[in-house]
Amino acid sequence: MTTAQIIFLVVAAVTLVSAFMVVTTRNLIHAALWLVATLFGVAVTYALLNANFLAVVQVVVYIGAIAILFIFAVMLTRKEMRDQGPQLNSAWWISALLAVLTFGGLVGMLWGWKGMDTLASEMPVGFDSVSALGDALISPNAFVLPFEVASVLLLAALVGAVYVAFNPRSGDSRK
Amino acid sequence: MDFLKDPLKLAADWLIGLMTGWGMPEGVAAGVAAFLGIFVLIAILMVIDIFLVWLERKVVARFQDRIGPNRLGPFGLIQPFADIIKLLIKEDITPANADKVVYNLAPMLSMMSVLILWAIIPLAPSMLGVDLNVAALYIIATGAIGTLSIIMAGWSSNNKFALLGAFRQVAVMVSFEIPMVASLLIPTVLAGSMGMNAIIEKQDIWFFILSPLGALIFLIAAIAELGRAPFDMGEAESELISGYNVEYSGMKFGMFYAGELLHAFTFGGFWGILFFGGYRFFGLEQVSPFLSIPILLFKAVIGYWIIMWVKYTMMRIRIDHMLAFNWKFLTPLSFALLIVTALVHALAKDAALWVYGLSMFLSNLVLGWIVVEFLRRYSRAEREKVEGPARPAMEAAGH
Numbered sequence: 356m357t358t359a360q361i362i363f364l365v366v367a368a369v370t371l372v373s374a375f376m377v378v379t380t381r382n383l384i385h386a387a388l389w390l391v392a393t394l395f396g397v398a399v400t401y402a403l404l405n406a407n408f409l410a411v412v413q414v415v416v417y418i419g420a421i422a423i424l425f426i427f428a429v430m431l432t433r434k435e436m437r438d439q440g441p442q443l444n445s446a447w448w449i450s451a452l453l454a455v456l457t458f459g460g461l462v463g464m465l466w467g468w469k470g471m472d473t474l475a476s477e478m479p480v481g482f483d484s485v486s487a488l489g490d491a492l493i494s495p496n497a498f499v500l501p502f503e504v505a506s507v508l509l510l511a512a513l514v515g516a517v518y519v520a521f522n523p524r525s526g527d528s529r530k
Numbered sequence: 531m532d533f534l535k536d537p538l539k540l541a542a543d544w545l546i547g548l549m550t551g552w553g554m555p556e557g558v559a560a561g562v563a564a565f566l567g568i569f570v571l572i573a574i575l576m577v578i579d580i581f582l583v584w585l586e587r588k589v590v591a592r593f594q595d596r597i598g599p600n601r602l603g604p605f606g607l608i609q610p611f612a613d614i615i616k617l618l619i620k621e622d623i624t625p626a627n628a629d630k631v632v633y634n635l636a637p638m639l640s641m642m643s644v645l646i647l648w649a650i651i652p653l654a655p656s657m658l659g660v661d662l663n664v665a666a667l668y669i670i671a672t673g674a675i676g677t678l679s680i681i682m683a684g685w686s687s688n689n690k691f692a693l694l695g696a697f698r699q700v701a702v703m704v705s706f707e708i709p710m711v712a713s714l715l716i717p718t719v720l721a722g723s724m725g726m727n728a729i730i731e732k733q734d735i736w737f738f739i740l741s742p743l744g745a746l747i748f749l750i751a752a753i754a755e756l757g758r759a760p761f762d763m764g765e766a767e768s769e770l771i772s773g774y775n776v777e778y779s780g781m782k783f784g785m786f787y788a789g790e791l792l793h794a795f796t797f798g799g800f801w802g803i804l805f806f807g808g809y810r811f812f813g814l815e816q817v818s819p820f821l822s823i824p825i826l827l828f829k830a831v832i833g834y835w836i837i838m839w840v841k842y843t844m845m846r847i848r849i850d851h852m853l854a855f856n857w858k859f860l861t862p863l864s865f866a867l868l869i870v871t872a873l874v875h876a877l878a879k880d881a882a883l884w885v886y887g888l889s890m891f892l893s894n895l896v897l898g899w900i901v902v903e904f905l906r907r908y909s910r911a912e913r914e915k916v917e918g919p920a921r922p923a924m925e926a927a928g929h
Contacts, residue, residue, distance in 0.1 A: 385629075483663055
């Protein structure tokens with residue numbers, strides 16, 4: 356086994372264990388913190404794949420914004436930080452079945468794929484993946500349309516959030 | 531001569547040669563050498579950190595017209611060591627009902643979020659941990675870990691003052707991240723890369739001259755990110771005692787404190803790197819890393835001194851004013867500046883260097899003037915709401 360494989364296996368194991376802890380721990384804040392560990396594991400996986408930009412953005416967006424938002428939401432909405440109810444409902448076996456089937460399907464799909472046991476070609480020296488990504492995002496031949504549509508969608512969500520939160524009766528927001 | 535040019539590589543090669551001579555495989559030897567490099571860097575940083583405590587106390591004393599530590603050693607230089615011994619022998623208290631694992635993890639994460647920043651700081655052209663092509667974003671990502679450590683500390687202490695402090699601090703850090711990103715994009719636009727070395731190499735003219743407004747916004751956002759005065763509402767010792775770290779004692783508190791000082795020093799360094807040419811100083815950096823490291827450290831200390839200067843002369847800003855200042859003023863301004871910078875850069879980048887520099891500087895000046903004019907009108911309108919319209923006689927007299 357190469358060093359990269361060992362690192363990958365360790366990271367994958369940590370990610371899986373923390374993902375499992377997210378859904379099994381009874382303390383909601385601990386669940387959020389385990390989620391942070393999971394997301395960090397995914398970021399490390401990206402870094403192992405030479406996807407620097409994705410790895411860093413994963414940390415900035417998911418840990419820096421979304422996980423913090425989760426923690427805030429939990430703290431602001433719950434007085435008791437412990438979940439007391441049963442952790443499984445009567446449909447648990449359907450979910451388990453679906454999960455197993457999905458995993459089986461993925462394994463079946465990838466079984467015959469010859470990319471599984473070929474090594475990825477080395478990145479050419481001096482290749483700047485970030486500028487390539489930037490060019491692709493604004494190039495008309497590549498992803499400029501989806502990129503702009505996504506920005507408009509996010510802007511619409513932002514305006515919608517302001518509209519929902521704005522209370523017209525209070526009028527002047529500066530009081 | 532080779533030693534003067536690239537001492538780090540020479541030392542690493544010598545170490546690897548030594549270890550392979552002992553029969554170690556080359557990969558393992560390279561790993562051990564890299565680990566030793568990291569260890570030495572962190573050790574040096576911690577020693578610098580000890581003297582930062584002394585520096586901070588001495589500077590704050592001067593600002594407040596005191597002498598500062600002056601009893602132990604020359605100029606009180608041994609004082610920080612005495613402080614460390616005191617911190618180490620203090621009783622280590624864990625509050626009742628505290629979440630022990632999270633409580634102990636928080637100071638470590640806080641310190642770690644500062645130390646990993648040094649992986650991308652170029653001390654010399656050949657001396658840096660990793661020349662990441664997304665270094666500017668990496669700064670934001672480490673800030674995210676720092677934010678996490680604060681909320682962990684505040685929540686796990688089981689103390690409502692700590693939690694309130696953490697809430698405030700995190701609100702400030704999360705919101706000032708946005709002008710921070712926008713102002714980090716300005717050197718990125720100017721240099722055409724997010725890598726720290728590329729940014730430094732492009733600074734034939736300091737980016738501070740090309741974009742003074744960007745440098746100012748970065749400094750403000752950095753001070754807020756550090757949670758230092760005037761943005762230290764999370765600490766607010768007169769109402770929250772000390773904020774998120776109130777329950778920490780001994781060296782765990784020391785970790786937060788040392789982390790904060792080193793963080794301020796590091797951001798002083800980033801200010802120097804992004805806007806003041808980093809290790810460059812009239813070609814001296816080409817001679818030897820032994821010259822470029824002091825240059826960078828000198829710029830970092832200057833940046834740190836300015837951060838301290840702001841901290842000890844400004845009053846604390848109320849939390850709602852702080853957030854309104856960010857969302858209604860700094861964020862729009864930083865995005866406007868980013869758009870202007872990108873436009874001027876696209877239009878003038880092929881012109882002569884002085885035309886390019888002048889148009890950049892003037893565009894910043896014009897934007898700054900518009901902002902000041904806008905603020906003047908706004909504050910006058912606000913004042914007229916309270917005091918009634920200004921009397922014409924007073925206007926004529928120039929009041």
